[in-house]
Amino acid sequence: MSQVEALRPLRYRTIWISDVHLGFRGCQAEFLLDFLRATACRQLYLVGDIIDMWALRKGLYWPDAHNQVVQAVLEKARNGTQVTYVPGNHDELLRGHLGAEFAGVAICDELVHTTVDGRRLLVLHGDKFDQVVQNGRWLAMLGATLYDTVLAISQPVHRIRRRLGLRYWSLAAFLKHKVKNAVNYIGNFEQAVAAEAQRHQVDGMVCGHIHHAEMREIEGVNYCNCGDWVESCTALVEHHNGRMELLRWTEIREVLGRNDNIAPQPLAEAA
Numbered sequence: 369m370s371q372v373e374a375l376r377p378l379r380y381r382t383i384w385i386s387d388v389h390l391g392f393r394g395c396q397a398e399f400l401l402d403f404l405r406a407t408a409c410r411q412l413y414l415v416g417d418i419i420d421m422w423a424l425r426k427g428l429y430w431p432d433a434h435n436q437v438v439q440a441v442l443e444k445a446r447n448g449t450q451v452t453y454v455p456g457n458h459d460e461l462l463r464g465h466l467g468a469e470f471a472g473v474a475i476c477d478e479l480v481h482t483t484v485d486g487r488r489l490l491v492l493h494g495d496k497f498d499q500v501v502q503n504g505r506w507l508a509m510l511g512a513t514l515y516d517t518v519l520a521i522s523q524p525v526h527r528i529r530r531r532l533g534l535r536y537w538s539l540a541a542f543l544k545h546k547v548k549n550a551v552n553y554i555g556n557f558e559q560a561v562a563a564e565a566q567r568h569q570v571d572g573m574v575c576g577h578i579h580h581a582e583m584r585e586i587e588g589v590n591y592c593n594c595g596d597w598v599e600s601c602t603a604l605v606e607h608h609n610g611r612m613e614l615l616r617w618t619e620i621r622e623v624l625g626r627n628d629n630i631a632p633q634p635l636a637e638a639a
Contacts, residue, residue, distance in 0.1 A: 377406060377407055377408040378406055378407045378408070379407075379408045379409070379608070380407065380408070380409045380410075380605040380606060380607060380608070381409065381410050381411065381483075381484055381606045381607060381608045381610075382409055382410065382411040382412075382413070382481065382483075382605065382606035383407060383409045383411070383412050383413070383603055383604070383605050383606075384412075384413040384415050384491070384574050384592075384594040384603065384604040384605070385400070385403075385412075385413075385414060385415065385418075385594055385597065385603045385604075386414070386415035386416050386417060386418075386456070386493065386575070386576025386577070386594045386595070386596065387415075387416070387417040387418075387456070387576045387577065387579055387595070387596035387597065387598060388400060388414075388417065388418045388419075388437070388596070388597045388598075389417055389418075389419075389420040389423065389458065389596075389597070389598050390418060390419045390420060390430075390434045390437060390438070391419055391420045391421070391423050391424040391428075391429055391430055391434065392420040392423040392429070392598070393423070393429055394598045395420070395434065395597060395598060396597050396598060396601050397431070397433035397434050397436070397437050397597070398433050399597065399601045399617055399618060399621075400437055400597045400601070400617075401433060401436050401437050401440060402617070402621060402626065403601075403603060403615075403617045403621075404437065404440040404441065404444070405440060406621070406624070406626065408444075408449075409444075409449055409605075410449065410450065411449065411450045411451075411452070411481070412441070412444055412449050412450070412451045412452070413451075413452050413454065413481070413491055413574070414441070414451070414452065414453045414454065414473075415454050415456070415491060415492075415493055415574065415575065415576045415594055416454050416455055416456025416457070416458075416459065416492075416493025416494070416495070416576050416577065417456035417457065417458040417459055417493065417576065417577070417596075418453065418456075418459060419458070419459045420458045420459070421458055421459055421460075421461055422458050423458075441473070442471050442472070442473070445471060445472030445473055446472060450474075451472060451473045451474070452473070452474045452475075452476055452479065452491075453473050453474065453475050453476070454476055454477065454478065454479070454491060454492055454493055455475065455477070455493065456493035456494075456495055456576065456577060457493070457495040457498075457577075462475055463477060477492070478490065478491060478492035479491050480568075480570060481574070483606055483610045483612075484606070484608065484609065484610040485609070485610030487571040487572060487590070487610070488570040488571050488572075489570060489571060489572045489573065489574050489590070489592070490564070490565055490568050490570045490572070490573045490574070491573075491574045491575075492573075492574075492575055493575060493576055493577050494557070494561060494575035494576055494577035494578065494593075495577050497557055497560040497561055497564065497577075498557065498577065498578075557577075557578050558582070558586055558591055558593075559586065561573050561575055561586075561591060562586035562587050562589040562591055565589040565590075565591075566587070566588075566589060571589070571590055572589055572590025572591065572592060573589065573590070573591055573592065574592045574593075574594065574604060575592075575593055575594075576593060576594055576595070576596065577593075578593065579595065579596040579598060579599050579600070580593060580595065580600075581593055581594060581595025581596070581600050581602035581604075581614050581616070582595075582614075583604070583612060583613075583614050590612070592604050592612060592614075594614075595614070600616065601616065601617045601618045602614055602615060602616050602617065603615045603617065
């Protein structure tokens with residue numbers, strides 16, 4: 369691919385991103401900023417946990433890259449992209465502003481997106497299906513702390529792989545997929561989401577929340593989870609012909625020749 373082709377924006381009809389966790393030290397804001405600058409779309413859905421208010425309560429952490437991500441989103445809104453923010457559990461304070469619009473960004477609890485080929489997709493964060501979050505907030509907070517610990521342990525792995533010239537890899541994601549209880553949890557979550565889509569009589573569901581990017585059919589329902597920007601750096605997109613695709617940005621940017629070295633955000637070294 370030529371340098372000129374690599375610099376052209378990737379154009380999609382719709383983009384969904386979730387679980388960015390701005391304000392959290394494990395947020396891969398540099399990768400997301402690179403993605404936002406490399407893409408263009410008519411509709412952008414922010415599917416919850418974009419700002420991590422749980423982390424910000426523990427102490428202010430807001431480096432320039434996090435601010436640049438916000439500015440990149442607002443710039444898309446100014447340039448005509450329809451931006452919709454669907455709050456999650458980590459940014460649930462925004463649920464007090466449902467129906468409002470800030471700087472061209474609409475706040476909505478859930479909505480139905482219609483693809484260009486007529487499929488109806490229910491879009492929401494997904495924490496309503498998580499019984500730990502709904503019925504045991506203290507347990508959810510404990511889980512978040514343990515998750516932060518795993519991410520902190522993974523930073524030496526990131527640094528070693530970077531020095532060896534190896535691609536980005538998430539220890540947290542690897543452990544999640546290997547632990548039986550986590551696998552069962554993901555499966556139960558996906559089944560609950562599919563049942564909700566059937567209840568709404570829609571063709572599919574787009575959500576986030578569990579940091580596990582996936583796109584597959586469950587009992588006749590198109591289940592789409594756009595993943596996260598802490599572990600997997602993924603986004604869900606709709607092409608102009610209606611085709612849906614999961615993008616793993618750390619891999620795609622290599623194909624595009626965007627080979628500048630973006631280091632995963634190190635927890636231990638963060639200011």
